[in-house]
Amino acid sequence: xxxxxxxxxxxxxxxxxxxxxxxxxxxxxxxxxxxxxxxxxxxxxxxxxxxxxxxxxxxxxxxxxxxxxxxxxxxxxxxxxxxxxxxxxxxxxxxxxxxxxxxxxxxxxxxxxxxxxxxxxxxxxx
Numbered sequence: 658x659x660x661x662x663x664x665x666x667x668x669x670x671x672x673x674x675x676x677x678x679x680x681x682x683x684x685x686x687x688x689x690x691x692x693x694x695x696x697x698x699x700x701x702x703x704x705x706x707x708x709x710x711x712x713x714x715x716x717x718x719x720x721x722x723x724x725x726x727x728x729x730x731x732x733x734x735x736x737x738x739x740x741x742x743x744x745x746x747x748x749x750x751x752x753x754x755x756x757x758x759x760x761x762x763x764x765x766x767x768x769x770x771x772x773x774x775x776x777x778x779x780x781x782x783x
Contacts, residue, residue: 666690672764673771679761698765705762712755719751 668690670680680697682690723744730736736744 670694670764672760672767674763674767675760677760679764697761701761701765705759708757715755716751719747723747723751 665683665685666687668680668682669678670682671677672679680694682693684690684693727744
């Protein structure tokens with residue numbers, strides 16, 4: 658009869674580029690940690706592929722909100738100063754660049770680059 662572990666494994670992965678923690682895992686086994694890390698890497702790569710589409714969707718949604726707010730107003734009507742300021746703020750929010758946290762993604766890319774370089778060196782030494 659095998660004995661169940663009654664403790665969790667805590668794994669904190671630090672970035673090989675910056676040294677900050679980029680991934681934390683707490684679970685029951687090393688195998689589960691490897692699978693979770695692999696899934697997290699896949700998810701992060703997909704997120705970074707879709708980031709330009711997400712930014713375009715965000716901008717379109719903000720501009721649609723502004724259009725919906727302005728739809729009920731007559732074309733010739735003058736806006737009060739507070740409404741003009743709110744419209745300018747919405748336009749500024751739509752145009753600003755949304756920076757996302759790329760530390761985990763840069764860690765993944767750097768790790769892959771190093772592994773490939775080491776693999777080539779090992780193959781050349783054979």
